[in-house]
Amino acid sequence: MKISAADVAYVAALANLDVGDGEKDALASQLSRIVQYVEQLEQLDTAAVEPTAQVVADGGRAERGDRVEPRDGSSEAAETVGLFRVPKVIGER
């Protein structure tokens, strides 16, 4: 699959990146080469293969009990940066 400058603009918008017009062609050609390379996976028949999301080896504990535990640093988060000042979002469209 060849990636066009328009594809780059579309994906950049999804990724919240402000790619300038001057960069789109170069990125399109670099990404095209990479995508053409990864398309070698098409050679493999994977119809009957389950996907692997993560190799969580034996003994992983995804959950802990629902108890409050004292945690390092949570009170310092705000202190370090002087609270989080965010841009105004109400009243925009």
Next chain:
Amino acid sequence: MSPKPATIAELARDYREGRARASDVIARTMDAIERSEPGLNAFVSTRRDKAMDEARAADAAFDEGRPVGTLAGIPIAVKDNMHIRGEPTTCASRILENYVPPYHSTAVDRLRSAGAIVVGKTNMDEFAMGSSTENSAFSPTRNPRDPERVPGGSSGGSAAAVAAGLVPAALGSDTGGSIRQPASFCGVVGLKPTYGRVSRYGLVAFGSSLDQIGPLTGSVADTARILQAIAGFDPLDSTSADVPAPDWIRELDAPVQGTKVGVPKEYFADGMDAGVAERVRAGIDRLEGLGCRIEELSLPHTEFAVATYYLICTAEASSNLARYDGVRYGLRAGGDTLQSMYRRTRMAGFGPEVKRRILLGTYALSAGYYDAYYLKAQKVRTLILEDFRKAFERVDLLVTPTTPTPAFRIGENIDDPLAMYLNDIFTTTCNLAGLPGVSVPCGRIGRLPVGMQLIGKHFDEGAVLRAAHHFEQAGGFDG
């Protein structure tokens, strides 16, 4: 070449016997870093005052005969993507240039609990994305063996700091080879432990199903010492494994006679540097001389590993890096709307390779392409895992080159992302399969070190380190 720097074991013995003082060692270390930095650029930041305070506290403990940790007074460097509470973590990115984490990473916290003294944070490819440390927002690190060459990456600063003899050990992180490849390029030992062996809490996330923290050191025994300190279950990382950590240091000297070592033929394919192949072949002969039983075998999906890896790691990265939006992490560019603020901040804060990977990952996850790219890669990941499972029914270890070439020149691959990615051809498989792998020096081509990779079964770092230790002790392969 300067005399071989002290190992952790030597320093610890000198402290114990009163022949060295931590405050002298740390002061000398900080001076040496200051002298070498302008050329080497291995460090993003150093912490002389804090390290000196910690060294004086260590001296006091030794003087008063109080119990000290296994790493008391040992100078250590830490890749700048792991947190020390209240001190900057930059990930070598403009977007985190002013970020100060409010918590410790578990791995660094455990090192410091064992008495280690962090002397500074090391340079890296931005967000650990790269194989040369040229993608740092704070200039490239040079290879101490040849300053015209890259140290490898992404943990290039950590490898260079150890290779230059500035510290006996450093922490790195490895998502697709980022510990083993720079270890190979700089002639040091580098271990990527089993996925889940070392907590990732407080490590800035890149590819969460692949990332793992590990040591870079001057010797295999020192790698075992660092692993011993940082390994183990951590409730703060949901992928941390609750499995016992054996005494790796004690087990190093157990015999290797009869260990079955597989040589996957796909790792000796065309296109590899002839000098690298020759030295790794000689290394395999040396393993045979030590009593290992060598057997050729096949891991048929190896050629698909780089493609699989670059789809999965970029997809995970695009998701992980979505959080850097200008709201919480320091850098914020102005914008008329919230959306434009996000976009301008991310445009100003991320370097070219990070943007490329975010775009590729977003593309692979986007509607209409998810099945063809991301899901396909997850399925091929299963096939790669299956190759290893079958191989490990027959053998205890696998041996391969760490990289297809020795260290390349600064600038050589920077305009060709795909050529840079192909450097990871022998290292990404361990991450995809979650296996432990070590790179150990196995000779040189001129001044340039060559690394040999040993790969083990899940949680069998013991066998990996033991074979690497015997190999190193057999001698003649000084990085």
